[in-house]
Amino acid sequence: DSVNLAGIMPANDTIVALSSPAGESAIALIRLSGPACAELALAITQRSKPLKKRFAHFANYTDQQGVQIDECVFTFFAEGQSFTGEAMLEIAPHGNPLIVQKILTDLMARGCRPAEPGEFTRTAFMNGRMDLSQAEAVSDLIRARSDRSLEVAQRQLHGSVGRKMSELTERLLSVMAHLEAYIDFPEEDLPGEDQAGPASELRQLIVEIRDLIETQRYSALLHEGIKTLIIGEPNVGKSSLINALTGADRSIVSDIPGTTRDYISAFMMVGPWRIEILDTAGLHEAGDKIEQLGIDHTIEQAETADFFLLVLDATAPCPTLPESLLERLTPANTIVIENKTDLAGAAERGDFLPGLQHVRTSLLERKGLAELREVWLQSIDASLTQPQGDGVVVNARHAASLGEALTALELASTKLRDGELSELIAADLRDAVEYIGQVVGRVDNERMLDSLFKQFCIGK
Numbered sequence: 005d006s007v008n009l010a011g012i013m014p015a016n017d018t019i020v021a022l023s024s025p026a027g028e029s030a031i032a033l034i035r036l037s038g039p040a041c042a043e044l045a046l047a048i049t050q051r052s053k054p055l056k057k058r059f060a061h062f063a064n065y066t067d068q069q070g071v072q073i074d075e076c077v078f079t080f081f082a083e084g085q086s087f088t089g090e091a092m093l094e095i096a097p098h099g100n101p102l103i104v105q106k107i108l109t110d111l112m113a114r115g116c117r118p119a120e121p122g123e124f125t126r127t128a129f130m131n132g133r134m135d136l137s138q139a140e141a142v143s144d145l146i147r148a149r150s151d152r153s154l155e156v157a158q159r160q161l162h163g164s165v166g167r168k169m170s171e172l173t174e175r176l177l178s179v180m181a182h183l184e185a186y187i188d189f190p191e192e193d194l195p196g197e198d199q200a201g202p203a204s205e206l207r208q209l210i211v212e213i214r215d216l217i218e219t220q221r222y223s224a225l226l227h228e229g230i231k232t233l234i235i236g237e238p239n240v241g242k243s244s245l246i247n248a249l250t251g252a253d254r255s256i257v258s259d260i261p262g263t264t265r266d267y268i269s270a271f272m273m274v275g276p277w278r279i280e281i282l283d284t285a286g287l288h289e290a291g292d293k294i295e296q297l298g299i300d301h302t303i304e305q306a307e308t309a310d311f312f313l314l315v316l317d318a319t320a321p322c323p324t325l326p327e328s329l330l331e332r333l334t335p336a337n338t339i340v341i342e343n344k345t346d347l348a349g350a351a352e353r354g355d356f357l358p359g360l361q362h363v364r365t366s367l368l369e370r371k372g373l374a375e376l377r378e379v380w381l382q383s384i385d386a387s388l389t390q391p392q393g394d395g396v397v398v399n400a401r402h403a404a405s406l407g408e409a410l411t412a413l414e415l416a417s418t419k420l421r422d423g424e425l426s427e428l429i430a431a432d433l434r435d436a437v438e439y440i441g442q443v444v445g446r447v448d449n450e451r452m453l454d455s456l457f458k459q460f461c462i463g464k
């Protein structure tokens with residue numbers, strides 16, 4: 005009484021994948037989606053009565069040869085009431101890779117097809133269970149490594165981006181309606197107050213979309229971490245700092261100036277923020293070529309860094325920093341660390357770059373680290389482009405589409421100001437509406453969808 009689906013059209017495939025991590029675990033989770041789920045459930049549990057929907061059933065998994073593979077928990081979801089929108093079956097065996105392999109092999113023999121990366125989520129999107137921004141949020145949510153990025157992914161999963169796009173679209177359509185009323189009377193001039201309405205609403209939309217695009221910077225910081233560069237002269241304690249902050253001896257700490265030539269990077273948390281911290285070569289007059297390369301590299305890294313920890317030796321004269329680096333340092337993105345305060349010759353260095361925040365530490369005695377973290381957290385909170393009140397944060401793909409929409413709106417706005425024909429303005433507005441639609445997936449670009457869902461792991 006096995007079910008064989010071989011030869012069925014791809015659209016009617018029943019897909020299967022291991023959705024939990026490979027390897028040993030207490031339990032594993034195998035997911036199936038597609039029309040054969042109900043019948044398969046009966047066949048492998050050897051039941052005669054259909055499985056109750058959304059109900060955990062404890063039963064043996066029996067393969068096509070009649071061999072009992074493992075005791076599992078089976079959960080059946082009916083079409084229209086599942087994550088993908090298709091009928092789904094979840095099988096939770098013991099988390100032994102051998103058991104998982106036997107079950108997958110048996111399901112394949114019964115006609116199931118291995119799922120492509122992201123195919124469950126893609127099916128959910130195709131079946132209208134979620135918009136494209138929500139589908140992306142599934143992958144963000146799984147990858148989130150900080151409280152803040154979790155929060156944003158969860159909001160997006162609940163449709164925050166989609167709701168914002170609907171709101172923008174509705175407002176654009178209303179501007180268009182205003183203008184289209186005028187298209188019917190091309191001979192007349194648009195009365196002053198009628199023109200002011202659409203024009204100012206258009207300007208407002210442009211400002212809001214620009215702000216929205218800005219939040220992409222925030223989403224990059226959330227996912228990749230805030231890139232923080234430790235800079236300073238050789239021997240001031242840069243490597244000691246990264247070691248103290250990450251609790252590991254990652255960097256080479258030595259008395260020989262210029263020891264850190266390669267880049268050491270580590271991830272750490274400051275409050276809810278994920279930080280990528282980089283130890284750099286000491287900035288000073290280089291003694292040799294390799295050292296100079298390290299210094300050049302530091303200056304290059306500084307161009308893309310989000311935050312700086314500038315370490316000073318409080319017993320030594322203040323450093324002269326390269327101009328190209330100095331101009332990147334602002335009170336919002338830099339903390340000056342006056343280190344080695346345990347030494348007799350340590351002086352106050354508040355007069356060095358006095359506009360910046362200073363923290364005094366003795367890394368040797370592990371003093372001042374708590375204060376550093378506190379000042380650091382306040383700085384990040386105060387300086388990052390935080391999303392607007394509605395908490396909508398867009399990713400790079402959304403920002404690109406919104407950028408196109410912005411260009412179209414700016415064109416429309418100029419044409420409106422110059423008194424051009426309403427038809428021409430309306431055409432730009434329609435373009436803008438289309439670009440905004442792409443954010444949530446009103447797209448007919450298969451290739452774009454393919455590349456987007458390929459970034460998912462199998463089983464999602």
Ligand code: GDP
Nearest residue numbers: 238239240241242243244257258344366367368
């Ligand atoms: P880097 O070249 O800037 O990376 O400096 P390191 O972290 O390698 O430290 C250089 C030397 O200074 C090492 O011998 C450290 O032990 C020492 N050092 C670092 N921090 C302190 C401190 O707070 N007090 C004292 N007395 N020595 C320190």
Ligand code: ZN
Nearest residue numbers: 242243256264
């Ligand atoms: Zn070092």
